[in-house]
Amino acid sequence: MQSKGSSHRLSTMANRSRIPALFISMFATFASIYVAGRLWQDAQNRVYLIKELDRITGQGQSAISVDDTLKIIACREQHKKLDALEMELAAAKQEGFVSKGLIETNGTYSKRRPLVVIGILTKFGRRKNRDAIRKAWMGSGAALKKIEDGKGIIVRFVIGRSPNRGDSQDKDIDRENRLTNDFLILDDHVEGSQGHPEKAKLFFAHAADEWDAEFYAKVNDDVYVNIDALGATLATHLDKPRLYMGCMKSGEVFSEQNHKWYEPEWWKFGDKKSYFRHASGEMYVISRALAKFISINRSILRTYAHDDVSAGSWFIGLDVKHVDEAKFCCSSWSTGAICAGV
Template identity: 65%
Template sequence: MQSRAPAGHRLPGVVFRSRISAVMLAMFATMASVYVAGRLWQDSENRVFLITEIDRRTGQGQSAVTVDDNLKILACRDQHKKLSELEIEVVGAKQKGFVAKHSSKSNGTHHGERLLAVIGIFTGFGRRKSRDAIRKSWVQKGAALKKMEKEKGILLRFVIGRSTNQGDGLDRAIEDENKLTNDFLILDNQIEAPEEVAKKIKLFFSHAADTWDAEFYAKVNDDIHVNLDSLTTMLSPHLDQPRVYIGCMKSGEVFSDSKHKWYEPDWWKFGDGKSYFRHASGEFFILSRALAQFISINRSNLKAYAHDDISVGSWLIGLDVKHINEGKLCCSSWSTGAICATVL
């Protein structure tokens, strides 16, 4: 019978095999670490490439922009504009002997100095008498309208969308009227209907901010008469305030009854009290340039509620905005110093 080898004779072989296993394990661990690190680096490079490619194709430059980022971008753009405009003003001042009140600026549709305000007068089909009444009082016509734009820096346009059956008699009537007056802003991509008014206000501010360079952008109804001299005086103190929202501020009841005139389909979003947040009355309100540009930049992501004034208020409530409750823009009655009045 063969005897077992003493334990001391078996130990070197065991130790040798253990050392081989440890070396192999270390090699595998190193290779795995290198492989994982390589894959992580490759994935990181792929993500960077994909993000860059998406940005290049969409032209956005960033895949996600916060509200604060937007406002900072607008502020930077404003600073660059002001620097360029100041250089132009210095040259003009030397030639004319004075510095213009408003910054010099030209764009594709309006040549001359920066406007003080662009005012959109919201109107609709079948409202010709209201428009004519305004033209006889404060809007003016033809050469007088152009003169007012140049001297007061205020551009006025009747804002209207298109008929549901685009190109029908309703659209042709507006086009014929515009040929005579040349005072319309016709929103080709907007349906003119009561349930579309919130989308209309968004498209107006977007279009106005993209088209005309102005200090302020305003919306007014076509049954409101406005004192433009008083408006100019009221706006002057706010020229250096970048984000102002001016109007007859109010809060009101949220109506959940679908039969009510002011029914709000999203009534449940406003809490148990069913009261709207603070916002300007839709009769007449004003936004500074940065806020109109904010609406333009973010138009595809802004929620439109049932009413235009609520919609605008909701877009601004989360921003660093100065809400100015201006009693002179409460148009229910005409009083001393009032800027507007409702015409029944």
């Protein structure tokens, strides 16, 4: 039998052992409340910041700084991710924690984002060129859909409207589009009067608004593209958020009016009359962040006589990764080339 003194000591030790456990439990509870409160506060602050930026920029119509533009892009991306997570959480509660909006790949679940949107800038009266491209590499109907679903590559012909809105030229394009369903028609662009630079700018802006892709590519309608080589090359650059890739050059600025590549504003390019570094116009690629930058600032971005020079000028001063890729030099079709001019 235990003595009364020994029983008292055992009771005291048991009480002492419960005290640390109680403190640990209380500390864990307060810590959980604090973390939850901070997360809620941070979420509210992000929502407020996004609303304020949208109000200040007037939905992208006001002139804003480069830094503010990149902040807007980052905030909107985070807001989209937050919305997506909230939707997935709600769906998970009802569907056993597996969202139907996710695609199974090798036993894991991940959202599929298109790899690249290719815009082929075309004109009225170029139906033969478009048909040749459809047969050679773009495909049509089920074949075009297969490229989109299987490779994540979206291809569209890009064209504006006739100066005489609704005339036979517009009707021909509408009729062709009903048959092929492969046009991105720029209703706010007039063919002929504004030229390729304005059309290229509007393509990137509208494409970024329409498709949330990793990359956006501009191509002329006399260029053939190796889809598989393009996809393989772009897949190696997914880690570059502000990518500008193409056959880079710094050509001569021509001030003679009768020259094919005449630049009316030649005097803006310095005494040496040499352009800044930019990608050749047959084909070039930009990443999602740069396409959204163009979309937000479309009303204030300057265009020059040529779309390749214009695109290069938009990225001066930005933290952009210029990638000179010989595979985008379309003048010759070499092994592994991505494009070829015809």
